[in-house]
Amino acid sequence: MAAGLFHRLRLREGLRHFWRLFHPRRWPALFGLTVLCLLLQENYPFSDFPMYSSFAKNSYYIYLADGKGEALGTNQFGLTTPGMKKIFESKRRAAIRKDITAQEQDPFWADRAAGAALLRYLEGLPAVQRQVPSLLPGLEVRRVNLLWKAGRVEATTRIVAQRP
Amino acid sequence: MKEATSPPTHPPYERLFMRVSFAWVVLVSTPAAVDVRSLPAPNGLARLIDLTFLTDPQLLSVLHTVLLIALGLYIVRILCWLALPVALLINVGINTVINSQGAIHHAMQIVSLALLAQTAAHFYGLWLGCRAPRSEVSLEEREISWAQQAVAAAYFVAGLTKLIATHGAWIFRARFMGVQIFKTAYQEYYNQLDPAGLDRQVAIAQFAAGHGPLIALIAGLGLGLELLAPVMLLGRKWGLLLGCAFVAFHLSISSVMQLSFVFHQLLVLIFIVSPIYWIVQLGKGGAHLVRRVTSP
Numbered sequence: 001m002a003a004g005l006f007h008r009l010r011l012r013e014g015l016r017h018f019w020r021l022f023h024p025r026r027w028p029a030l031f032g033l034t035v036l037c038l039l040l041q042e043n044y045p046f047s048d049f050p051m052y053s054s055f056a057k058n059s060y061y062i063y064l065a066d067g068k069g070e071a072l073g074t075n076q077f078g079l080t081t082p083g084m085k086k087i088f089e090s091k092r093r094a095a096i097r098k099d100i101t102a103q104e105q106d107p108f109w110a111d112r113a114a115g116a117a118l119l120r121y122l123e124g125l126p127a128v129q130r131q132v133p134s135l136l137p138g139l140e141v142r143r144v145n146l147l148w149k150a151g152r153v154e155a156t157t158r159i160v161a162q163r164p
Numbered sequence: 165m166k167e168a169t170s171p172p173t174h175p176p177y178e179r180l181f182m183r184v185s186f187a188w189v190v191l192v193s194t195p196a197a198v199d200v201r202s203l204p205a206p207n208g209l210a211r212l213i214d215l216t217f218l219t220d221p222q223l224l225s226v227l228h229t230v231l232l233i234a235l236g237l238y239i240v241r242i243l244c245w246l247a248l249p250v251a252l253l254i255n256v257g258i259n260t261v262i263n264s265q266g267a268i269h270h271a272m273q274i275v276s277l278a279l280l281a282q283t284a285a286h287f288y289g290l291w292l293g294c295r296a297p298r299s300e301v302s303l304e305e306r307e308i309s310w311a312q313q314a315v316a317a318a319y320f321v322a323g324l325t326k327l328i329a330t331h332g333a334w335i336f337r338a339r340f341m342g343v344q345i346f347k348t349a350y351q352e353y354y355n356q357l358d359p360a361g362l363d364r365q366v367a368i369a370q371f372a373a374g375h376g377p378l379i380a381l382i383a384g385l386g387l388g389l390e391l392l393a394p395v396m397l398l399g400r401k402w403g404l405l406l407g408c409a410f411v412a413f414h415l416s417i418s419s420v421m422q423l424s425f426v427f428h429q430l431l432v433l434i435f436i437v438s439p440i441y442w443i444v445q446l447g448k449g450g451a452h453l454v455r456r457v458t459s460p
Contacts, residue, residue, distance in 0.1 A: 022394060026167060029281045029313035030320070030394055037321040044208035044263045045256055045276030050325035055337040055383075061347050063354040073357045078199045081351040086267030090205060121266070127199050144350065146343050151374040153346040 057148045062088050062118075062160070067138020076135060078127025084118070088141070091117040108160070115141040115161025139163045167306075173400075174441075179304055180239075181440045186278070186311070187235040189430050193275040194255045195262065196228040197221060203264035209256060210264045218261045227254050241300065245290060248283040255279055274318045275427050278435070281314035282307040312403075312435045316393040318428070319410065323390030338383035339376025345369035345421055352422045368420055386413055396436050407437035 024031040033046075040046040062085050064072045074081045092114035095103075102109045118141055122128055128135060141161040147154050174182070201219050203210050217223060231254045237247035256279075259272050289303040326334045349365030352358075372379045389409055396406040410432050418424040433439060 021398065027313050027316075027394065027397060028167060029285065029310035030317050030397065033277060033281065033314055033317035034321055034324070037317065038324070042207065042268050043211070044260045044268075045273050045280060046208070047268070047270055047273050048321060048325045049268070049270050049273075050322055050329050050334075055334070055340045055344060057340050057343065059343050059347050061351050061354075063350075071354060071357060073355060075355050081354040082348075083265075083267040083269065085351070087265065090266045121204065124201070125199070126201060146346055148340045148343050148373055151376075153342050153369055153373045155346070 059146045060143055061085055061146075062141055062143050064122075065140040065142055065159075066135070067140075069140070072135065072139075076127070076131065077122055078125050087121060088114050088118050091121075108158075111143060111158075111160040115143075119161055119163055136163055167309075174305065174308060174438075175444075177444070178438060178441050179308065182308060182311075182434055182438070183239045183241075185430075185434045186282075187239050189275055189427060189434065190251055190255055190279055191231065191235055193272040193427055194228070194231055194258050195224075197224055198258065198261055200261065200265055203261060205264055205266040207263045207268065208260045210260050215257060215261055215264070218257050224258070227258070230254065241304070244286055248279070248286050252276070252279045252283045271425060271427055274315065274431055277318055278311040278314040278431055281310040285310035308435065309397075311431075312397055315428075315431050315435055316396050319390045319393035323387055323393065326387060326390070334387060335380055335384050338380040340373075341379045341383060342369045342371070342373030345372055348421045348423060365420070365422070372420075386417075389413055400438075400441070403436045403438070404442065407432045411437070 020026075037046045037048050041048045061081065063081060064074060064077065064084075066072055074084055077084070079087075092110045095110045095113035095117070099109075119139060122139070123136060139162070140159050142157055143160045144155050144157045147156075198219055201216075203214075203216055203219075206215075209215065218227075231251055234247040234250040234254070237243050238251065255272075256276050259276060263269060285307040286303065289298065289306050292298060293303070330337055346366060346369035349362055349369060352365070353362045389406070392406060393410075396403050396410075411429050414425055414429045
């Protein structure tokens with residue numbers, strides 16, 4: 001019966017036609033680049049980044065504040081806020097890889113380590129070194145946790161690192 | 165099964181439009197200066213070669229001039245065998261430095277991919293030409309086709325990886341998009357502490373958080389579009405239809421999430437939609453109509 005239906009709907013012909021239309025030899029760059037992007041992952045210019053994909057119930061962003069707790073524009077540091085968050089996240093992951101036990105004992109440990117590493121990174125940026133007066137004294141890294149709860153987004157803020 | 169590049173399908177004015185506009189996109193997507201002095205998280209080529217020398221402002225200035233010359237040669241189709249790889253190396257090298265700061269950016273990646281595809285197409289065409297002589301036009305047609313395929317590949321990979329990364333559950337997770345809209349709204353605000361549009365974005369985020377099924381349906385259309393990206397290659401009408409859909413998709417996402425992916429939009433317009441072709445066709449159609457109406 002299934003074979004009859006397959007035959008009646010001309011599925012075999014349809015599949016053949018589809019295969020002919022999208023045969024890899026017909027579109028070598030499409031298939032070549034797709035395979036390279038999937039295999040080489042995040043190695044510029046290749047990327048397996050799923051645009052608009054990180055739809056989790058929770059997320060976070062970070063921002064900078066001065067010693068008085070006033071927010072500072074990230075552009076003053078020669079960065080964008082999403083870019084700075086990616087740097088923070090890569091340092092956080094590196095810290096967890098380095099010492100998973102410390103993270104297990106203290107859930108905020110990796111955040112503090114990444115915050116401190118981010119502050120060190122910011123100190124070395126030419127855009128920051130040029131700033132007069134310096135942006136660095138008392139500089140804080142703040143993490144805002146976001147959580148989807150009963151059809152609303154809730155936000156909570158925490159200081160993860162601060163310069164003296 | 166033959167490669168889909170012949171017969172020539174792009175008139176000379178359209179090929180010129182594509183070269184000029186793509187050269188401009190390559191130029192603006194290759195920064196003339198980078199405000200960094202080191203590569204703390206080497207990425208791509210920088211994992212194989214130390215690219216710290218590319219942070220030298222004087223060298224970057226020279227390279228930008230070389231890039232300008234290479235793109236000029238590319239536009240006039242002289243010494244393309246030299247111009248394309250030079251432009252590719254400069255574009256990929258400088259963007260690799262930017263991507264080696266610990267944060268991977270995806271805005272320029274599609275431009276480098278299209279440039280890589282055109283360079284590969286050129287050398288493949290030259291190699292084929294050694295075996296059986298081929299015209300300059302057929303060489304360029306292959307470059308255009310491979311650039312179109314690179315654009316389609318960038319979207320297709322994004323669709324595939326969404327499904328791979330979420331084990332097919334992406335659509336179900338899309339109902340939490342409100343969290344991402346909220347995040348991008350505040351990230352945009354903290355760039356310059358500019359409150360313009362913040363309240364509106366936050367209101368959209370809360371609306372999205374409260375209307376999960378509707379948001380999942382809209383997001384599902386976007387995913388479907390990405391997975392259909394190879395269909396853009398099947399002809400001009402498909403290219404026009406899906407290309408415009410992609411631009412509309414980007415514009416709607418941009419207004420909600422502040423993620424514009426402007427180079428993606430530009431390459432879709434240049435290589436897939438090709439507005440100049442349709443403008444000329446409309447002009448020809450209009451002129452034909454006027455002739456028919458005014459003829460005795």
